[in-house]
Amino acid sequence: MAGQQRYLRYIVFALVCLVLLLFISSSSSVPTAHWPTSKPKTEDVKASQPSAAAQDALKPATPPTTPNPHSSLSPATASGDRMNATFVTLARNEDLWEIIKSIRSVEDRFNRNYNYDWVFLNDKEFSDEFKRTTTAIVSGKTKYGLIPKEHWSFPDFIDQDRAAKVREEMKEAQIIYGDSISYRHMCRYESGFFFRHKLLLDYEWYWRVEPSVSFHCDISYDPFKFMADKKKTYSFTISLHEYEATIPTLWSTVKNFTKTHPQYVSEDNSMAWISDDNGETYNNCHFWSNFEIGNLNWLRSKPYLDFFEALDQAGGFFYERWGDAPVHSIAAALFLKKDQIHFFNDIAYTHVPFTHCPTGEQFRLDHKCTCQSEDNFDWKGYSCTDKYYEVMDMERPVGYEREQD
Numbered sequence: 001m002a003g004q005q006r007y008l009r010y011i012v013f014a015l016v017c018l019v020l021l022l023f024i025s026s027s028s029s030v031p032t033a034h035w036p037t038s039k040p041k042t043e044d045v046k047a048s049q050p051s052a053a054a055q056d057a058l059k060p061a062t063p064p065t066t067p068n069p070h071s072s073l074s075p076a077t078a079s080g081d082r083m084n085a086t087f088v089t090l091a092r093n094e095d096l097w098e099i100i101k102s103i104r105s106v107e108d109r110f111n112r113n114y115n116y117d118w119v120f121l122n123d124k125e126f127s128d129e130f131k132r133t134t135t136a137i138v139s140g141k142t143k144y145g146l147i148p149k150e151h152w153s154f155p156d157f158i159d160q161d162r163a164a165k166v167r168e169e170m171k172e173a174q175i176i177y178g179d180s181i182s183y184r185h186m187c188r189y190e191s192g193f194f195f196r197h198k199l200l201l202d203y204e205w206y207w208r209v210e211p212s213v214s215f216h217c218d219i220s221y222d223p224f225k226f227m228a229d230k231k232k233t234y235s236f237t238i239s240l241h242e243y244e245a246t247i248p249t250l251w252s253t254v255k256n257f258t259k260t261h262p263q264y265v266s267e268d269n270s271m272a273w274i275s276d277d278n279g280e281t282y283n284n285c286h287f288w289s290n291f292e293i294g295n296l297n298w299l300r301s302k303p304y305l306d307f308f309e310a311l312d313q314a315g316g317f318f319y320e321r322w323g324d325a326p327v328h329s330i331a332a333a334l335f336l337k338k339d340q341i342h343f344f345n346d347i348a349y350t351h352v353p354f355t356h357c358p359t360g361e362q363f364r365l366d367h368k369c370t371c372q373s374e375d376n377f378d379w380k381g382y383s384c385t386d387k388y389y390e391v392m393d394m395e396r397p398v399g400y401e402r403e404q405d
């Protein structure tokens, strides 16, 4: 009994202290410094944060620190106009904690200064946990879209038995994702549908982000604005050779398409980057599409849509395992002019197992990079970036030879 009373006395004492503290801090005559804050986003989420007064009450009752008047402090947000642009992520609910890492990396290196929106797409409803966790960490507005069934299912012209047989064979051959149905829907969706989702119709530019990726250097300008100013349409950071077994008939299908639609093939195209024999065969070079900054209106244009439609009709998304990377890349290489494609050398990026880390130490120091030269994939044999430099007639950076092996 006596113990209980002592307990009670402690609690009462603690309460009195807390009330006193609250009183002292709220009646304090010392003005609090007001720092610029970034603009609020979705109100309903932010409203749940504790009020400023309540937060003050939790602080120790020590004198306030002196504000730093140093004029070179960076502003909380970058000045200037925002582009009509958004990040876009296709993900499952179980990808939450891997996409959170990717978002944190994008925010730290770029978006905390720009506050671009982020659109999330899923073939199932996003969970409340997914929504509240991602909304808490994205500095711009977040939007969540359900993919319509028609965009994530077998078209009725697909022969199910044939498709099932292929999955069985590819499993035997140990081709990565070879027996997966969902991976095929994903590749087809990224090839032909994401840019037509209702939520993306509101935007002109997109930046694709996948779970488990990271960015290694500060991006201190707006890549969307760069794309618009320089009249770019599609961009990449990593390029490589596709696994031939996943696309045996892709190139013949492409050739059949360009034969019937020669008007879509651009004059100053990048055929030399994707074919070593002037279009006879595909050399399997492609931009790695898990990173892309691109123009949505191009993907929504008739040439691209006709191209996707022709590929879809050929059935290769299900009878083989065509990836969205070669599909986007071949379209960009053939239907765009060379100078509409951009290599973002300054965007250092990893999607396992490959990293693009800009060549040249001074650049890496200036941009506070956390990647090292030996991780850079650009000049390795399996990359297609060296060939890209050759075809685009670009000068390779100083010291690239040291990163070749």
Ligand SMILES: Nc1nc2c(ncn2[C@@H]2O[C@H](COP(=O)(O)OP(=O)(O)O)[C@@H](O)[C@H]2O)c(=O)[nH]1
Pocket: 089, 090, 091, 092, 095, 121, 122, 123, 124, 182, 183, 186, 209, 210, 211, 290
């Ligand atoms: N909603 C949804 N997203 C998927 C599915 N499969 C893959 N994704 C997403 O599609 C992208 C590519 O998938 P990932 O597993 O990273 O493939 P990888 O990079 O080729 O190994 C990622 O953004 C995934 O989150 C799926 O079945 N449903």
Ligand SMILES: *[C@@H]1O[C@H](CO)[C@@H](O)[C@H](O)[C@H]1NC(C)=O
Pocket: 084, 201, 202, 203, 204, 297
């Ligand atoms: C953004 O781009 C989309 C697609 O081009 C367009 O429909 C929309 O009106 C644009 N929004 C603004 C604010 O310009």
Ligand SMILES: *[C@@H]1O[C@H](CO)[C@@H](O)[C@H](O)[C@H]1NC(C)=O
Pocket: 253, 256, 257, 260, 310, 314
């Ligand atoms: C070749 O193109 C024509 C016209 O677009 C189409 O009807 C036909 O199915 C295509 N053939 C193949 C093998 O893709």
Ligand SMILES: [Mg+2]
Pocket: 210, 211, 290, 351
């Ligand atoms: Mg991935």
